[in-house]
Amino acid sequence: MSERLPRLLVPAVLLALALIAPFFLEAFWLQTGLFAMAAAIGAIGLTILTGTAGQLSLAHAFFAAVGAYGYCYLAGGGGLGVNAASGLGLPTLPALVLAVAIAGLAGALYSPIAGRLRGIYLGIASIGLVFIGQHILFNATGLTGGFNGRDAAPFSLLGFTFGAGDPELVIFGVPFEDMERLWYLGLALLAIAYLFGRLLVAGRPGRALETIRDSEVAAAVNGVDVTRYKAAAFTISSMYAGLAGVLLALVFGRIVPESFGLNLSVEFLAMIVIGGLGSIRGAVLGGVFVSMLPKVLDEYSGSLPFLAAAGSGGGIEPGMAARFAFGAAIVAVLIFAPGGIGALWRGSRPAPSTSPPKESAA
């Protein structure tokens, strides 16, 4: 008991802080936090696929785009002039659920291709998906708004809108605008995503996926349906990406194709590597770290000595400094702490065996 107490204390304090954050944080920080939540949700999905099931994928940005645009299409409608992108005008809750389902469907459709490819071939083919996706986003203007993107309908539940001022809401003297409201939606979605991920990885499916990662032959011999499990992992990870995409769309209020390029995929990969492959908690930590770093550096670029404000020349721009930091973090984690910061957090548990059982290739 005395040993468990401090371990529970930290998460409990963090959770409490997260719950009251809208009362003391400005909208900018809430928005940054919401981006971090979206990143964390996406990263959980990718760590299940890449970390637990061992399928390297750089297509995560594509599935996030499917979720984001899916939501905007299903919930959106009409629009005037330049913004005349078509939509179904569904209520937003079904739109959210359907958008996530569509992202899952896209993953399921891709999984037969993914299932045939091994390791590295899958990684590159999945890059292809991102480029093809970008091409579609830029060109299918009726659906996506093309280069200019399209608006996301504000989320609403039982007449309560997660946008600004409908209905007016002031709690303890804090006006609840869009970011304050979305904050709780984001927290709820992240909590669901986190718990589901933990249960999945800790349970029977997680074991099966880990066995597939370590040896497909051993998994098959033990009665794991390798193809089905791989497809399921792909589908679930795509649904996570889709949910992350929907949340991104809600926070941005307007989505453009550029947000869903190869960079986003690489950032997702950076998150799960830094957090520790296969660790759900690590994915959340990594997601928060990678998504907040550029914003934090940008905010404080004036007071940090080696940084220059964006566009001023001289010194390192904050965006670049962030890229340096997480590029170096990937390498450093892989060299010095293969378990990621998720494992460092857990403390001095012995690291799992570092050498995979060699599959002999003929």
Add this chain to the structure above:
Amino acid sequence: MTQFIELLLNGISLGFVYAVLALGFVVIFKSSRVINFAHGSIILLGAYSIAKLSDPLGFIPAVLAGVVISAIAAALIYWVILRHVRGRAADTVTIATIGVDIVLATELARQIGQDVLNLGDPWGSDVVRFGDFSIPEARVAAAVVALVLVGSFLAAFKYSSWGVAMRAAAEDGEAAALMGIRLRRVVTGAWLIAGALAAVGAIFLVTFPTPGVDRASGLAALSAFPAAILGGLDSVVGAVVGGLIIGVVVVMASGYQDEISFLGRGLGQVAPYIVLVLVLLVRPAGLFGTKELTRV
């Protein structure tokens, strides 16, 4: 018809450039089972070094220096970083190269800034005419240089002692080591060669008809990815064939973009990936790649 043949010739000459770049992926993959995501930024490094040095040194010495710089950079990435990467998943080292690429590409983008650097190459925007067809001189040079490089690489791979050691190491690293082949030296050699090839490929990637070296030049190198995968990652012949296919596809898709405008604008950039996904659907290990078999 004239347009078709002209595009075909241009495509083939661009294809040879991709082949040189794809060879770099293949050499590294064969020797160390790693996809080198940092290849793009090594290519950019080569182009950047040559552009910076060609003013004070002249073009040819600058090329030599650029080749040496890229080769050493690639070998250093392997020696200083990748050798020390640990981790459970087999793809960990590949992921580490992504980290290296982010750092290197960011630094190069910072150095280059908004500039478009000129290589100071002797070809300029001159065009060679064969009857009705015209091809940029730089592309003709690209094809010649690439043919010589690929030919000598194939010969070295087949006949030189390094080539034999390399093939043995790729076949079965442990057995090769027991036979007295110094794996580390072979692998380092592979990274040196890949770096050198990257610099040579870079020259032709940024000379006419492309405007010059800018911060996005590394992205053009991404098209060499599909070339390497398409042919089969562990096949030298595959790299050449894959390069040629991708080169022709890119040039055709851009050349006929008015005729195929219903597929959307800028198809030239995605066409390699569409071809890649289609080919992998039919042949998951690429056209010439060895199928991975598992012995129980």
